[in-house]
Amino acid sequence: MVPVSSSNLSAVGYDATTQTLRVSFVDGGLYDYSGVPASVHASLMSASSHGAYFDAHIKKGPYRYRKIG
Numbered sequence: 001m002v003p004v005s006s007s008n009l010s011a012v013g014y015d016a017t018t019q020t021l022r023v024s025f026v027d028g029g030l031y032d033y034s035g036v037p038a039s040v041h042a043s044l045m046s047a048s049s050h051g052a053y054f055d056a057h058i059k060k061g062p063y064r065y066r067k068i069g
Helices: 038-046 051-061
Strands: 009-015 020-025 028-032 064-067
Touching: 009 038, 009 051, 020 038, 020 051, 038 051
Parallel strands: none
Antiparallel strands: 009 020, 020 028, 028 064
């Protein structure tokens, strides 16, 4: 998990083998998003607004998710 500067996200992790994106939210929620390509993870990490990119491309994208914490 890598801490990010965002009002919504607190940290992001990625497993390239399983294409699983793990997102920790400021409010304490922890979620895994499956089937996320490495390019989407890279774009999230380099976005000027991590929260806006997450909302537009991951949360509203085709990725299944599950709450893990």
